[in-house]
Amino acid sequence: GAVVSQHPSWVICKSGTSVKIECRSLDFQATTMFWYRQFPKQSLMLMATSNEGSKATYEQGVEKDKFLINHASLTLSTLTVTSAHPEDSSFYICSAPRRLAGDNEQFFGPGTRLTVL
């Protein structure tokens, strides 16, 4: 199956700093990647769709100036949490779709746990 990596797997930062999270598709190209946020014991909430070569599409209520997304290549998307605050602490997961055996699966990265002090 396809593999999606995410880096870092966890990060602790001070309030006011910026944190960059990388999402890579290791063995396939992804023109689209998705960024989700998951709070403890809750579902995945789609934050934005990352599009290679164009601007990201943000979901309602997600601040695009706070969560900067750059889809630099067909295998890399980055999410930068700018001026992070404690309420931004969460599990951030990226995914990339790939059609395998007729199904359009979403392959998820292992996630990045962000803790803002």
Place this chain on the structure above:
Amino acid sequence: GQQVMQIPQYQHVQEGEDFTTYCNSSTTLSNIQWYKQRPGGHPVFLIQLVKSGEVKKQKRLTFQFGEAKKNSSLHITATQTTDVGTYFCAGRGSSYKLIFGSGTRLLVRP
């Protein structure tokens, strides 16, 4: 906007008992997918259903897609401790986006 509801929120069963989780969408879906997330892990794709009334089986897991393509279910026969985790349905409507249900957390007593 599109909403996907899932029940129950959690279920605690004795090993060997059956388990079912139900998923309902506010709008008609083009397809629905099911994912499993182990504690501390990330969601892993289980299956995709596309056709109205479709039923698919994976060993002890049976997936159904409703006739109206607005609801779906996952049934596990004779649960095992390895089935522990949170099961999410995720529906795709007219757009390319997947909307995840709230998930059902399954706990299995050995």
